[in-house]
Amino acid sequence: MPVITYREALRAAMSEEIERDPNVVLMGEEVAQFNGAYKISEGMLAKYGPKRIVDTPISEAGFIGMGVGAAMLGLRPVMELMFFSFYSVAFDQIFNNAANIRYMSGGLINCPIVIRGPANGGTNVGATHSHTPESIAAYHPGIKVVVPSNAYDAKGLMKSAIRDNDPVMFLENTILYGEACEVPDGEYLVPLGKASVMRAGTDISIIGHGRSIQLALKAADLLKEKHNINAEVVDLRSIRPLDVDTILNSVKKTSRCLYVEESKPFCSVGAMVACLISDQAFDYLDAPVKRLTSIDAPAIYSPPLEKLQLPSVERIYQAALDTLK
Amino acid sequence: MFADLSLNNGTLAPHYYFNLKAFPVTKKPSSSKKPEVTNLGYDARQAPINIKLGQDEKIALYRDMVRIRRFEERCLRSYQQGKIGGFLHLYIGQESIAVGCTSVMGKDDHIITAYRDHGHALAVGMGMNEMMAENYGKVTGCSKGKGGSMHYFDPSRNFWGGHGIVGGQIPLGTGLAYALKYKGLKGACMAFMGDGSVNQGAVHESYNLAALWSLPVIFIIENNGYSMGTSQERSSAGPSLAQRAEGYGMNWAIIEDGHDVLAVRDQVGQALKLAHDKSLPSVLEIRTYRYRGHSVADPDTTYRDKAEIEAYKSTKDPLSVFQLSLLAEQTLTTELIQKIDESARAEAETSAQFAEASPYPSLEDIKKDVYWEIDNPADRKSVGALFFD
Known part of the structure; x- marks a missing residue:
């Protein structure tokens, strides 16, 4: 079985889903031309073009909210936060809008968005860049929260998250990005909620x-x-x-x-x-x-x-x- | 005139729209004053989009405005009787904007607004029954009693709310426009906000994204002069709210005659055409006025006096102005006016009875409509607990 890194597993998951569903789009700061701040999306712009791989300005409240609105109309945006810590800048869009829109509309509106990025300390980047907000995110009914610990799970969980019809916070880890394990080629899913x-x-x-x-x-x-x-x-x-x-x-x-x-x-x-x-x-x-x-x-x-x-x-x-x- | 603009290069447009001397920052809201420079020679009735209106269509515009007002007056009574909880933000005085804007929508055009949403909801065709029942917190409400007055939605009518946080809906509206463009649809999103929204960062971030990516979104500022109880001059720097669009190279315009449903149609129609044909965003500032407090529970005497309200009502009431115009051209008769009014009152009264008679949601309903997967168990892919005790 091939041995690939957590980073490559995430890239494979997003690539497979982009190929599978025309409504999937990856957006975020530096994801396209720069090839990703942590190189998760390396090569994806060249392969899938600027419609599917979109560089955003440094404007988390704006582009995360925009992704929520686009998800309401049927897109499946995968929004990269360069650091998950920057979720704090988009807090209102995530926890007032994405989390509540289905409820407040009496079930009329879905929000199939994935918000992903590294949420960890240990890289000497200080308190502003080292948030671990899984309990804060999971506190909010309407939100799902996933934290993969290895490459195999990262791929299978990411594919499930993208297909999920509810908003998913997908918390990665910069220290794990280079860690490798056996990951099968091709299609497999890891369901959310299975330890x-x-x-x-x-x-x-x-x-x-x-x-x-x-x-x-x-x-x-x-x-x-x-x-x-x-x-x-x-x-x-x-x-x-x-x-x-x-x-x-x-x-x-x-x-x-x-x-x-x-x-x-x-x-x-x-x-x-x-x-x-x-x-x-x-x-x-x-x-x-x-x-x-x-x-x-x-x-x-x-x-x-x-x-x-x-x-x-x-x-x-x-x-x-x-x-x- | 809109289409004559040099696009995205900061060029100013003809003076009717942009002459800032016409819109001085004053201690009183400019909406209650005659502009120093008037729109000489401009008659909204003669605009192409309005010339083609048939009698029935004009009557429908008038009827929709009357229905909004009578519905909200009935809401106010229910609120005062303690039947409606929380806040009640009334749109009375601003009816021409929701009706004018939505009347130019095509099948792929969408709208989103803030919490003063009754007018927009009725204007897109939502029913009074489901709206009043929502206000009463009943299960027959448009959001099953889960949203309340501030959170109406009807995606089947391209209406995406109804949002409670000032300016928080503007990135969503930008996203709706993004999705329209992504899907290759010839549609646009009108993202409504009040004048209090313009100082929220999310609004500026949305302006930037819309201009950067040429998104078909029209940011519509319903400027009623006050963000809650703080006047424009005490909250917003700069000569006008719409002019801030210049910083983003976006088209912008001020519609001084926001009380005139036909003027609103004309200007919004042009912005919509720009969005449809060239996928360009605009910022429109529509001058208007609200007769009631920010929410009706709020005191309304600390920041303005009654004379100011009366002055606007007596000269620029959207219903009266349009009624007089339609009477003069004999589209309306006094009999028809009375009939429309009685019918709207009866419809509103029926909605209150419907709401009163409807049941509340059940305890079990509290946990429904939280997760799509829980509501669609046959299609659930995840496992494990989604709710906790």
Whole structure:
């Protein structure tokens, strides 16, 4: 099976969907002539032309809102935010318009838009460029939120997101763009809302999303190697819809849970998951659900300190041991 | 005249549209004053788009304006009786704009507006029953009671709302125009906003995108002089609102006679032609006036006095002006005027009865119309929970 990067997987997904559906258009800052700030769309302008691959001005409220309007009339715009952090500039268009238009029209209007871009820290770009807004986005009924942790999922989830008739926030990760794994050629879909058990285990469930899953897998190796602990690693892949069953089944099996994510702790996805476990699997727990997040402050610039602020293999390993005490 | 403009090069057009001396920034809204320079020789009735109007079509324009006013007067009564929640933004005084603009729409032309949306909704053909029921929060409302007075929609009539955030609908309107152009349709979007919208960043971003990509969108500023309770001179810099289009190389015009439904038709018709034929955007500032407060619950005495309202009503009321004109040319008779009025009142009264008799949405309805997939379970592709307790 071919091994391709997360970046190439995203490009393949968007290209296949552009070829499949004449209403799909990719728009964003630097996506066309510049070949993409992170080269996700490299070569796509040459292949599909300026009608399908559109450079926008730096004008997030304007072009995201424009995409919402175009989606209302039947296009399927894929809007790239150079950094997902810039969603804040388009907040009204995303969360008042895209999220609410179906509801406020009594179901008369759909908004099949995908808003995508990297949402992560760890690259020393400071607090303005390091937002991890998955819980903020998922807070809004009407919105779907997807956070792929690897190339295979990135492709399959992107194709599903583009075909989805509801607005999807698709949160990528600059650190993962160059990470590769086996990805089959051609058509496959990963449905939104289906978690993936990345590693089966019996002693603790390490649940999370995004790049934290890659770190958790390494931490699980360490736990096995040093303490013969069998950790199960569950990648949610999709925050809303959420695979509650897989979460509960894992926790019922292991009786312990550590939720790992790059977000800040307050009202995080992990907080929601801990609440669900408490409601629905309390009797199975042998320890309180533990969460590991970024340290609760704006993203620090200082490169060695930013490493410490984010989840790391070492921090996950330690938190898992704490949960198992 | 519009078509004579040198396009997108900042060239000013003939003085009727652009002579800024005609529209000085005054302490009173200019809409209640006679311009210093009048539109000498211009008679909207003689414009090609209006000359071809048959008697029935003129009567229909008049009837639509009357229906809007009577509907809103009935809304006001219901609001005062506590039947309608939230806000009620009345369009009374501005009827000529929605009716004039929508009367020139073709099958691929679309509109979107802000929260003062009753006039536009009726003008595109939505029914009073579904509108009043929406105001009452009833399940028979046009949005099943989920949107309220500010959020009417009817995509089947090319009407895309009804939006609550000042200026927030303008990028959407730009997107509708983008989609029309993308699909190769000979249509345009009229994106309506109030004078309070023009200082929102999203509006300027939309101007830039529309001009940059030659989108068939007409930005229509219904300038009633006040953004809520703050006059234009206290909120907006520059000699006029429409002139800001120059910065984007866009065509622009001021329609001083916004109370004249035929003048509105003429000017908007020309902008629409420009959008259809050359896919060019325009900014039109239409001078108008609202008789009621921003929302009827808002005090209306802190920023203007009654005399100002009366002065406008007595000289520029859109219904009265058109009525007199049609009477003079014998298109209307006093009997017909009375009949139209009675019919509109009865229609509005019926809508209130319909709304009153309709049921509220159920508790289960709260979670419907959130996700397309939940409402179409047979076609659902995703799995997992979309709602949480």
